[in-house]
Amino acid sequence: MEHQGLLSIIVVILWVMAVCLARLTPRVSFPMGSPGRCLSHFDSSDVGNTTTLLLSDDGDTLFVGARNAVLSLDVSQEDAIVMRSKLDWSPSDKDLDECSMKGKKKMDCPNFIRVLQFLNSTHMYACGTFAFSPRCAYVNSETFSLVTSPSGKPEEGRGRCPYDPYQRNSAITVDGELYTGTVADYMGNRPVISRHLSEGGHVDLKLDDTLGWLEDPTFISSNFVPSEEKIYFFFSEVGREYDFIDKFTVSRIAQVCTSDVGGQRTLQRRWTTFAKAQLLCQSDNELPYNVIQDIVTLPPPEGAPVDDTLFFGIFSSQWSVNSGQSAVCAFRLGDIKAVFAGNYKVLNRDTLRWSMRVQEKVANPGECGLHNASDNTLRFVKENFLADDSVHPVGQSLTMVSPDQRYSHVVSQRVQAANGKDFTVLFLLTESGYLHKAVLMEKGAHIIEEIQVFEQPQAVKNLVLSKSKGVLFVGSSEGVVRVPSSNCSYYWSCAECVLSRDPFCGWDPSVKVCTHATSIQDNAGQDVEGGNVQEACVSPRFRFGLHKGKADSFPLGELVSVSLNEVVRLQCPEASSLAHRHWERPNSRLSPDLYLQLEDGSLHFLATPATLGHYLCLSTENGFQQNLAIYQVKQKSSPTPQATAMTTTRPQSPALPPTTQAGSGGWLTPHLTGPKQTKPEPTAPARETPVTTRRTSRNFTFWVEQSGETETEAEWWGGEKLLLGQTYLKELVVVSVLLVCCFSILLTMTLYSVRQRCRSRTAPQANSPGRDSERGGPPEREALRGGQSPCSNGMRNGQMAHNGQANGVVCNVTPRGSNGHLPNTPI
Template sequence: MMFPLAVLCIFYIWSQATPTGGLGSTPDAMPRKTVPASSNGGHLFREEGVWNYTTMLLREDFNMLILGAREAIFALDLDDITVKKAMVNWPVTRKEQNDCLYKGKDATNECRNYIRILHKRNDDRMYVCGTKAFIPTCDYMSYADGSLTLEGKQEDGKGKCPFDPFQRYTSEMVDGVLYSATSLNFRGSEPIMMRSSEESIRTEFSSTWLNEPNFIHMAHIREGESNPDGDDDKIYLFFSETAVEYDSYTKMDVSRVARVCKGDLGGQRTLQRKWTSFLKARLDCPVPNNNLPLLVQDVFHLCPGDWTTCMFYAVFTPQLDSSQYSAVCAYKIEDIKTVFSKGKFKAPVTVETSFVKWVMYSGDVPDPRPGACIDKHARDMGLTKTLDLPDKTLQFIKDKPLMDQAVTALGDKPLLVKRGPAFTRIVVSTATALDGTSHQVMFIGTKSGSVLKAVNYDGEMVIMEEIQLFGASEPVKILRLSNSKLYVGSNVGVVQLSINECGRYRTCLDCVLARDPYCGWDLSAGQCSTINGTHRTSTVIQSLSSGDASQCPQKDDSESVSISFFGGNTVKLWCQPYSNLAQVEWQLNGHPVKASNAFQILSDSLMIFNASADASGRYTCSSVEGNYKTQHVAYDLKMWSVSETTALLHNVKEKENTLVAMLVLLSLILAMLVIWNLYKGHFPSPFCHWRVKDTNNRREQSLPPEHKIASSTVNLNSNNNHVNNQRYSSSGETDRLATTIGSSGQVTLKYIDDESEI
């Protein structure tokens, strides 16, 4: 009984510690537009027999997207990914597959080579690694003369690339050196963050450092540039792991951010060839009414200016299936830096001889500060590299790498919380509006194969679109941005999208109410256009903060449709609003239609039950979004009367009689034509044809030898009732021969000396 109570207490404490302030959007936030896969305007690339398109490298210098899949690497045109420039296969051998199968893995799916690492090197070559049937292997690849080439210099990929193709991992190439976070062994029980170089360095194999982690993202931030403290560059690592700091008898995971210093060389005696700067802190993304913390699934970092402007955007999902909320939180790099450089540490304390409890450390902190990079303060102490750090500082960080304070989200609340399919990936682009202001547009992949396009306006989150790209069972596995294009990968293919598809907004009202920072209504062109530097505020309408469309010209887009119905039937009038946020409003003869036993108002139609003469009249359908109303369609509805029905049946009968008469006349004409052609011999029967040939043969046999024709077969021409010209030679002179058939069926052969006789 004590275990469940302890778990409930932890959940209660967590929920009480969670801020309950306002959210960037309500959990039921709805995308303004839903774009089906059939009309998303994207380019799809897929290769027959190839799966798992989940690794990408943008090579703008080659104008190519390097795409890693299962046992294949592609070079695609960045402007149109359906154009395949090159491809190279990297399969496993039969022996490698058999060895993998012998170790208990699935030969069909697991024992293959999944491309997991693609990075550009300083020499323009690429570094590529694959799982290689649970024997991670790396190689060098180059592109030249329209071909991708693996150099065959295969290297051990342990610690760089995961063994398991379905295990999360991350890596980053920094100045030609690979930093990676994955597992070092076959079973996945030795997680590490490692730098692969001559001074190879990694984390400790300790649950205090990494406890069953799920690695998510790695980012290199050049904090050493123009830093007044002479600090070093940092490598930030985002992951989730099983928490050690909570008193719980059940497993509870939390999200983390860790960081190390680029120039870390490890310690002299303590932490030899281990990170001396590894620190980690909890990443907080508070969602009200959620008992367990959400877990980070992807991170995108954006630096509009120098490193101090860097922001990390992260997507979070619940760790229990019972919750349906996903969230996006943003973090300032200054806030993360403050936690690591000035925050308190947590320390393990043994309680009751066996139980370890983590509490805030309140003792003395060694100098230089544990986990700090070699900065100006350290150099003033005569410490020029981590090998010079005292053992007291190193032992402290070895035992206590966890910070007591969590990194809080920007504004202490999520930017976006949404119910529905879980978020999977995120990228963020900066859009410059018509007034010159900058806005961060988020593209969020989901587990149902779609991408959300959203932007935050002063705390108000607007989801402009949900674009369906793949089937509902195909999650988005990777997102990449290049200029104005978005590349979306899944197990079944890759889709290229334009991030500023303004053509989807058909009217001025639709364009302005979308509040899309990329788009504005061009009055001179009469269309929704992409905002660029040439547009002037006098000719383009855009209102992002409030969606003010009052400047839009008034236009009635409704179409009048006449419909008649039979009494007692059910009538359905269609009306599809241009926005999911618009409310449908119906009127009958200028008066509002209210739901009743006779009328049912649906989101896209009006149902009229047991329609009678009272249902006749003029119906208009309008969309109401915000303070704006647009009429879409008008119906003139009337019931069929007895006289109209009689007239209709009479008209139908007259048309039927006319049609029958025409068919009879056409049949008679056709019969006469057939008889005439048979009479003239245009359509000879097989019997007549045999008689012609037989008579011709007998006639030829009766002719003198010098008058016999060369061929005994006469080929009748059905077009002119003449045989084909047959040629023979007599006394060096060629004569033409014509064949005619008399009424008695006899064939008459005669010489034709005059052209007029032909």
């Protein structure tokens, strides 16, 4: 028992360490309203619950199913979302009264549009909850108007749309036919997967309600695979095959064939091709993430087989140990097909227990074309619909795990990098209102950025990706948000562009900007896998420091005027949450006794003559170091001569942005560690150029001149700054005079001390009186006037007050005469 307890503790420790090591942190974060990530919003006071989204083929129109309305939004503009038209579809007062009489809240009785699908090039099909009495109607997408049925009334939506607006459902149209997964009764106890609007030789189909094919499911999504002629439904339900005390939730994938028309005698108007299997999102020796939240399909690369189609799903866990966490798993179509082609469990109708027994396999459940099979075959597939094996994720491992975020929706896109390699990019929507953009690599996932799209978490959301436009649309109860899928212009240098590891973005050396990788002709600066700046950026710059006795060029920095003994706080901007920030001084180290570096990157210290000077904040990420901020701390009362510097023309590196000019935005030039560059000789005579500091929206400090097109440079020698062309004659004269005065005072004091020693040998008194007593100083003169000396009040019974000192006068304990004078001392 002791060994088992120790083993359990070790397993828990290893699990905690694995979670900590696998923690994913977004590199850059954009809060709501951040200027670095521009979003377009649509909201209206009379429109709510814009959660059902349908994007047109050209990507210019977004159809939205909202509360009591269907909207047509113009999304062709990059910076705005404009409503073209609104189609009202509200229940009548009678319908609302009946809903209230059923015991439902008034706020839940409107018509919430939950199904919105294209039927053909001219019409859409919409279904809504309609005061807990589902209704469906056709929508003319050209005139944007409702088209009623021949009877003049909306169609009944039972089995096509849920009654409750909070119940999840799935719907997809294939060749004008509607396939849905929802509940078919008011109480929500009859789950069903069905086909509607059947055409040609097809008939409407549904599941057999008496077979228990579904166990309290929550439908998530559905997808059509044309090559298989199958529709796959994804949902979670209670796993009856597990004999647990508590209900154990499992994630499922179910399939039906689009060619299914039901059996002739057995399974009439019922699915003959229904089969389901478990999706197992689990790593070795870990508890499974068993509750599916969302799933998306990623088609295979061009030229690859259809079996390489991937399904990326978001999973959470019902176990308390994984509470608050989300995992992403990828499943391959080839593995799914292999599971459905394998053995199936058998349900004992008497005990309602599943078992795996060896028996003759009459048919393959889920195989298309079984509607023409014999009754014996149909009875076999009717009772054997649960696959014995589970679908395991690709690589038998989790794609990524977020220990502190719960994801709700996901979309995926395959992006080709500058080197021709394909990368998968996932856009994950969190329950806290953030959108995470992650790239999947061989070494693991990397979260490029996180964007806040909601101020408050939303209960029902939707996420749609437009690959042609390069944008995402997020639907919520607050409105619709448009998010560009790439943000290359945000990265101001080659180093930042490469460190982002965004397959969308690359550094263009010809124009020195970070732009979309597909628009770069050649030599794009990009390294998604390694993020190696030295290799991706051709011409490196070098970080501040002295090399072989020569000084590097260095900007003056932002001037900070302080008073002595004042607490100085220097802020350092955060270029990346994956970078480590630290502070340095020219040719000196920051002692922890004098300086305090906080976790937010700021530096705190007390202003003293020793702490005045320059301070440099450096950021190190993935082996690359760059400057983030430079400050010049000066004393307020000290004279500040006008800074003049020799301006030299600095050649621009092809891997870095051009020199910032006055009046234009720019960024602090990063430095790379490397050999010293040769500085070009000045081409023009030096002139006085005042240097100022400016800040951008990202709070990065950079330096520009008021005029001219050259950078101001300074030389550092032995840790002191020497501005070329500037003289210090006045300071030299003042220092020389002070030095002479100090030397004269020291010499005078030395001679006086020698003289005192000579006089003390002939003094008639044993005690050594002070200097004032010897020369008849102020204490003696006060005593002659009849006043008290500074020491008289401090003497009581031979004791001295204040350690024998008063007002800077040294007091002795020598007895005094009756007249108040020292005995044997001439007056």
